[in-house]
Amino acid sequence: MCIECPAALATDPRAAFPTFVRHHQDLVYGLARRWTRDAADAEDVAQDSFLRAWRAIERYPPERIRELHTRGWLARIVRNVAHNRARDAAPAHATLEDAPEPVDPEARTPVATLMRRESARTWAARLAQLPDRQRIAVELRHVHGLSYAEMTEALERPVNTIKSDVHRGIRTLRASMEAADDLELEVAR
Amino acid sequence: MNRPRTLEEARTMVKAMRETAERAPDGLADAVLAELGMADGYAEVDGPVDRLYVAWGPDGVTAVERVGDPMGFETEVQLRTGRPVRRMERLPARLARQVDRQLAGDRQRDLPVDLGTLTSFEQQVLRTVMGIPWGEVRSYAWVAREIGRPRAVRAVGSALAGNPIPFVIPCHRVVRTDGHIGEYGAGGPEAKREVLRTEGIDPDELEALADRGIRYLGSDTTGIYCWPSCHHARRITDAHRVTFRTAEQARVSGFRPCTACRPLEGAVFAA
Secondary structure, eight states, rough: TTTHHHHHHHHHHHHHHHOOOOOOOOHHHHHHHHHHHHHHHHHHHHHHHHHHHHHHHHHHHHHHHHHHHHHHHHHHHHHHHHHHHHHSSSOOOOTTTTTOOOOOOOOOHHHHHHHHHHHHHHHHHHHHSSSHHHHHHHIIIIIIIOOHHHHHHHHSHHHHHHHHHHHHHHHHHHHHHHHHHHHHHHHHH | OOOOHHHHHHHHHHEEEEEHHOOOTTHHHHHHHTTTSOOOOOEEEOOOEEEEEEETTEEEEEEEEESHHHHHHHHHHHHHSSOOHHHHHHHOOHHHHHHHHTTTOOOOOOOOBBOOTTTHHHHHHHHHTTTTTTTEEEEEHHHHHHHOTTHHHHHHHHHHTSSSBBTBBGGGGOOOSSSSOOTTTTTHHHHHHHHHHHHTTHHHHHHHHHHTTEEEEETTTTEEEOOTTHHHHHTTOOEEEESSSSSHHHHHHTTETTTOOOOOOOOTSSO
């Protein structure tokens, strides 16, 4: 994590912000993807979120910047920006077609890459089946690795309801996995 | 196929989900930083005659050129700054306002310009030229005098010919010491005349004065003499206008130089 970032930002915001943006761009874009229809939309939301973050940092006194819980704070900004943009549009989420194709630098062979990618696609599609609230909760927790404290800040909801959303989401995911396994077993038989 | 009931299986599931995270597209951070003026970008703005490319970096405006060849412009900017430059929709908001006002003739003293790659002499020349008011012209000798290098008139000409930020740094407002409009790095003499016309200057009239040997105009009511394009000189009515061929002539006639346009002074620069 970027432990030194808030401190650096508090000391010299203008000098530290470029590093801050580069450090958090994957998180912010990934989060933007959670609340947007497509990649282009997510890119716009991510950019706007950073601009908004900068405007806030410009306004904040150093002590407030130093105390920022960066990831939760950024997640809340992304969520607000995305919601504002999509206020009139129907909520959208990933489908199997535009599910992500993450590139894993650890994959050593093309076959391994392919299998991982396939698994990621399957998972993205499974996540997409969840009700929005559970999906977002599971994604923030397990895709982006936010803590419950960070999620509380991001989602502006009590921690208990967030936890229950995550648990219910996970239960549904398991059920869908099991169903898929059963289907495979049937086919194999 | 296993079902994720054990801890190990749960871990596998979490790992699989982690892999659905996407990386930010290339250039996302650069786009954000360029928009905030913290990285290099360029965008089009309305210039006095044509549209202009204006490039900027963390330290301000780095380059200006007439719109035309984006690749050529990018290459030139990169060569100068040593940093990649990214095409943007618009300038960062504050810079956009400043550039807009500067081009419209409202002098922006805190408009940042990045002259970092130039010699200190060139920087001095260009910063001095930034102070020449809209709608007025000065001579190369005047610039040389202003920076305390009165003999470096030719070097002033070279520095202006290499102005990387034309229009914003109004090198078109510097004319030959003999009063003729002269050369222009950003498009040749005719382009220079065209830009001056947008500022309400009639280049033909200026040259006609110069051809008659007239360098300065004075007012017999104030006893002050100016460059012909100085806004004070333009207010002198026909009945009170006095013309001078040299600063020395003005001095001998009892006139003092205008403190706004600071014409060359008699005796020292009576050329």
